[in-house]
Amino acid sequence: MSSCKLTYFNSQALGEAIRLLLHYGKIEFEDIRVDYEKDWPSYPKDTLPLRLLPILEIDGIQLHQSIAICRYLAKIVGLAGTTRLEDYEIDNVVDTVNDFRARLAGAFYEQNTVAKEETLKIIQNETIPLFLGKLEATAQQNNGHLALKRLTWADLYLTGMSRYLIRLVGSDFTANYQNLRKVIENTESTPGIKEWVAIRPDNPY
Amino acid sequence: MSSCKLTYFNSQALGEAIRLLLHYGKIEFEDIRVDYEKDWPSYPKDTLPLRLLPILEIDGIQLHQSIAICRYLAKIVGLAGTTRLEDYEIDNVVDTVNDFRARLAGAFYEQNTVAKEETLKIIQNETIPLFLGKLEATAQQNNGHLALKRLTWADLYLTGMSRYLIRLVGSDFTANYQNLRKVIENTESTPGIKEWVAIRPDNPY
Numbered sequence: 001m002s003s004c005k006l007t008y009f010n011s012q013a014l015g016e017a018i019r020l021l022l023h024y025g026k027i028e029f030e031d032i033r034v035d036y037e038k039d040w041p042s043y044p045k046d047t048l049p050l051r052l053l054p055i056l057e058i059d060g061i062q063l064h065q066s067i068a069i070c071r072y073l074a075k076i077v078g079l080a081g082t083t084r085l086e087d088y089e090i091d092n093v094v095d096t097v098n099d100f101r102a103r104l105a106g107a108f109y110e111q112n113t114v115a116k117e118e119t120l121k122i123i124q125n126e127t128i129p130l131f132l133g134k135l136e137a138t139a140q141q142n143n144g145h146l147a148l149k150r151l152t153w154a155d156l157y158l159t160g161m162s163r164y165l166i167r168l169v170g171s172d173f174t175a176n177y178q179n180l181r182k183v184i185e186n187t188e189s190t191p192g193i194k195e196w197v198a199i200r201p202d203n204p205y
Numbered sequence: 206m207s208s209c210k211l212t213y214f215n216s217q218a219l220g221e222a223i224r225l226l227l228h229y230g231k232i233e234f235e236d237i238r239v240d241y242e243k244d245w246p247s248y249p250k251d252t253l254p255l256r257l258l259p260i261l262e263i264d265g266i267q268l269h270q271s272i273a274i275c276r277y278l279a280k281i282v283g284l285a286g287t288t289r290l291e292d293y294e295i296d297n298v299v300d301t302v303n304d305f306r307a308r309l310a311g312a313f314y315e316q317n318t319v320a321k322e323e324t325l326k327i328i329q330n331e332t333i334p335l336f337l338g339k340l341e342a343t344a345q346q347n348n349g350h351l352a353l354k355r356l357t358w359a360d361l362y363l364t365g366m367s368r369y370l371i372r373l374v375g376s377d378f379t380a381n382y383q384n385l386r387k388v389i390e391n392t393e394s395t396p397g398i399k400e401w402v403a404i405r406p407d408n409p410y
Contacts, residue, residue, distance in 0.1 A: 050301065050339060061290075065304075068296035075289045084280045085266075091273035096255065099270075106311055112320035134255060 001058055004029035008054040009036050011203045014066045015054040017160030020187070021070060021153060023196040025077030033201075067094060067157075074153035081148065089147045093138060093154045097146075100131040101161060104168035128169060132177050139179035144186050151190060159187040167205040206263055209234035213259040214241050216408045219271045220259040222365030225392070226275060226358060228401040230282030238406075272299060272362075279358035286353065294352045298343060298359045302351075305336040306366060309373035333374060337382050344384035349391050356395060364392040372410040 004022065008015030010033035022029050034040055034053065045051040049064045056063045056073075063069050071091075074080040081087035107123045110116035135158075138146055146154040162184050166172050174181040188197045209227070213220030215238035227234050239245055239258065250256040254269045261268045268274050276296075279285040286292035312328045315321040340363075343351055351359040367389050371377050379386040393402045 050304075050335060063293065063297070065297045065300040068293055068300050071296055072289055072293040075292075084277055087280075088268065088273055088277040091276055092268070092270045095270040095273050099255075102307060110320065112317055112323065115315065115317035115320035118317065130255060 001027060003057070003059055005032060005057040006030065006054060007032045007034065007057075009034050009040070010201065011036070011164070011205055012160060013164040013205060014161070016163075017070050017153075017157045018054060018056060018066065018073065019196065019200075020156040020160050020193055021073040021077055021079065024079065024156065024190065024192040025073065026192055027073075027077070067098060070094075070153055070157055074156075079151065079153040079156065081152065086148055090152050090154045093135070093146045094157050096131065096135065097154075097158050097161060100127070100135075101165060101168065103127050103131075104165065108168050128173070132173055132180070136177040136179050139177075139183050144179060144182035146183055151186065155183050155187045156193075159184045163203070164205045206232060208262070208264055210237060210262040211235065211259060212237045212239065212262075214239050214245070215406065216241070216369070216410055217365060218369040218410060219366070221368075222275050222358075222362045223259060223261060223271065223278065224401065224405075225361040225365050225398055226278040226282055226284065229284065229361065229395065229397040230278065231397055232278075232282070272303060275299075275358055275362055279361075284356065284358040284361065286357070291353055295357050295359045298340070298351045299362050301336065301340065302359075302363050302366060305332070305340075306370060306373065308332050308336075309370065313373045333378070337378055337385070341382045341384050344382075344388050349384060349387035351388055356391065360388050360392045361398075364389045368408070368410045 004027055006015065006018055006022070006029055008018075019031065034043060048055060049062070052064065054064070054066055054069070056069050063072065071080070071094075074090075081090055104123060104127070107116060107119040110119055135146070142149045145151060146158060158180070162174070166174070174184065188194060209232055211220065211223055211227070211234055213223075224236065239248060253260060254267070257269065259269070259271055259274070261274050268277065276285070276299075279295075286295055309328060309332070312321060312324040315324055340351070347354045350356060351363060363385070367379070371379070379389065392398060
């Protein structure tokens with residue numbers, strides 16, 4: 001790669017997993033951060049495929065859709081599977097993390113207060129125990145990873161999303177899900193990533 | 206594969222792309238259909254990884270997460286890309302179709318009438334033209350396909366989902382998006398798929 005440029009908000013959320021993959025692979029990139037309050041309202045959104053961030057530009061090619069970008073980078077940096085079934089296992093858990101995020105976000109960003117209250121009840125009583133219980137069991141079976149009993153891009157995906165998930169859940173769920181905490185700790189102590197984690201902007205989510 | 210069994214509702218929605226992939230690849234499978242009204246309330250949901258369908262069982266291994274299943278099958282039947290960037294291109298458009306579905310579903314299944322009305326306005330004025338406009342342009346650039354100017358699992362994904370998307374949109378959007386209509390027509394006239402389309406249950410979505 002002769003040029004690599006990530007454009008995302010000044011937050012971790014949907015962009016941090018991409019940053020983790022690039023740092024893991026020691027791929028130099030420009031880390032352009034758009035301030036949501038100050039820059040985003042006047043940002044030229046028509047230049048974005050779906051008026052959304054993140055965007056990764058590699059050698060002039062504009063990539064969007066964060067999970068598709070992560071999977072692409074994972075193959076480059078060696079964090080994908082080595083068989084079809086291994087890749088399925090990673091894809092499965094990534095989509096499960098993303099489904100969990102989407103359900104939480106649906107409640108979190110609900111504008112209507114009555115609807116929000118109803119949805120939050122389901123989130124607390126059903127969605128959170130169901131999804132975190134499933135992911136915790138998966139992390140336990142895989143010795144502190146989310147797939148293949150080794151570091152894969154699924155671990156980086158969860159880790160990059162973790163502060164945002166904590167914000168959406170409303171509390172630090174990793175206190176009650178020790179194996180998911182292990183996934184995050186394992187990832188953040190990985191060479192390439194740990195140096196980044198030590199110096200990155202301390203975004204709350 | 207010595208045994209292959211799909212369990213899904215008696216509908217197309219999130220299960221039909223899997224059926225299309227299996228028929229395209231001439232992979233024999235048991236097509237188990239759960240009636241949502243009659244069978245689902247008493248269905249043993251604890252046997253399902255996230256209490257959700259579809260589930261595909263191959264040689265005793267239980268696969269879930271419909272997109273991850275489709276990608277896995279696509280590699281087996283030869284409808285994936287041949288390079289990392291080709292696979293990214295397919296993944297990107299599949300995630301875009303799925304994001305569109307998720308946004309539509311959020312409004313469609315909203316229980317609160319005030320919240321529903323607000324969300325439907327955004328869906329009609331912003332989400333539908335944005336996503337269908339983008340997908341239509343992609344289909345035009347790719348000569349009636351969604352990626353790589355040839356049949357890929359992205360085409361089967363959209364085609365399998367099309368009746369369900371029409372239901373969520375509330376009208377047959379393919380009338381105004383001729384290139385997306387072409388994608389569906391191209392897919393449904395493909396050997397292996399066309400024979401299935403001719404005999405499959407005529408589920409409205």
